[in-house]
Amino acid sequence: MKGALVSRSVLITGGSRGIGLAAARAFQAAGDRVAVTYRTAEPPSGVLAIRCDVTDTAQVDAAFKEAEDAHGPVEVLVCCAGIAKDGLLMRMSEDDFTSVLDTNLTGTFRAVKRASKAMLRARSGRVVLVSSAVGLRGEAGQANYAASKAGLVGFARSMARELGSRNITFNVVAPGLTSTQMADVLTDEQRESLVAQIPLGRLALPEEIASAITFLASPQAGYVTGAVIPVDGGAGMGH
Ligand code: NDP
Numbered sequence: 001m002k003g004a005l006v007s008r009s010v011l012i013t014g015g016s017r018g019i020g021l022a023a024a025r026a027f028q029a030a031g032d033r034v035a036v037t038y039r040t041a042e043p044p045s046g047v048l049a050i051r052c053d054v055t056d057t058a059q060v061d062a063a064f065k066e067a068e069d070a071h072g073p074v075e076v077l078v079c080c081a082g083i084a085k086d087g088l089l090m091r092m093s094e095d096d097f098t099s100v101l102d103t104n105l106t107g108t109f110r111a112v113k114r115a116s117k118a119m120l121r122a123r124s125g126r127v128v129l130v131s132s133a134v135g136l137r138g139e140a141g142q143a144n145y146a147a148s149k150a151g152l153v154g155f156a157r158s159m160a161r162e163l164g165s166r167n168i169t170f171n172v173v174a175p176g177l178t179s180t181q182m183a184d185v186l187t188d189e190q191r192e193s194l195v196a197q198i199p200l201g202r203l204a205l206p207e208e209i210a211s212a213i214t215f216l217a218s219p220q221a222g223y224v225t226g227a228v229i230p231v232d233g234g235a236g237m238g239h
Contacts, residue, residue: 009071010034010217011064013054013111014081016041018180019130022206023078023213030214035067037081054081054107055099064114073118076217079108079152080130084145084182097144104148105155112159116168125168126217129156130209131228133176133236149174153228160226169225171216176232178204199234 010027014020015036024047027034035048043049048070052063067074082104085096108129119125134142135149152172159170177183177194183203186194195201212231215221230236 006031008032008075008217009067009073010076010078011067011074011111011115012036012078012080013052013063013107014039014079014130015047016044016049018080018182019175019178019206019209019213020078020080021047022210023080026207026210026214027076027217032076033071035063035071037063039081054110055102057110060107060110060114064111068118073122074115075119075122075124076126076128077111077115078128078130078213078217079111081107082130082148082182084142084185086141086145088141089143092144097147100144101148101151104145105151108152108155112155116163119168120163120166123166125163125166127156127159127168127170128213128216129170129172130213131172131174133174133230133232133239136174136228136230136239137236156228157226164225169216169221171221171224171226172228173209173212173216174228174230174232174236175209176204176230176235178206178209180206197235198232199237202233204231204233 010032012020012024015024016038024034024036037050037052039053050063050066052059129152131152132149134146138146156170156172212229
């Protein structure tokens, strides 16, 4: 087992802001060599930022190549890139559905497939997928998003079984409502009603989600795989 102070090559998709960037800062603080991908946002400073749209396999491949050239084979992959296009079923277009699946679920498949090559060679690797509490309990108006996030659980657990013998762990973090740009679309009324359903009575901070991510990638979590860790202030209890 590697010691806590060993610097690892970490790649985080969707690390330009929010939860992904908070995770990047936490890995950096622990001494890891971190690359993040960004798509439309300004690239963050102080971290290797690589432009990459996870809906494009060639861009995913090129992003890994750039991270590998700078930091060596990726040892820890965090799949955080995600979008939401909410709407009730009757008003949800097929594109609203498939584009969310393509980014959140197939985008994760593309990154994991690319990362697994080096991890298989190394017979070691850590993969953390960022799902959502909504993926476990569902939400009216979020059929596309919830389906994509639930899909990540089946995907991670299948990978945990497929690649466990190669010492590659796959785990899922299921955040509740978190203070990031993604939550900014809520009206004050929607926010208040959602907060009323959270036992801890507030939104999560991105850093609180990052703590679960870094734990799952740490040596202390070496025997944890196929797990879904809710970080939702208790909102999803029982799901
Ligand atoms: P943000 O909207 O702040 O960040 C989303 C990130 O995903 C950005 O870095 C964005 O890049 C990137 N991204 C989106 N689409 C693509 C794409 N096609 N290719 C590459 N990158 C892409 O949201 P959060 O930080 O809140 O979300 C991070 C993850 O956490 C998401 O998967 C989200 O579903 C999940 N989550 C968030 C919750 C919340 O309440 N905030 C709750 C539960 C889960 P760019 O900006 O450069 O386009």
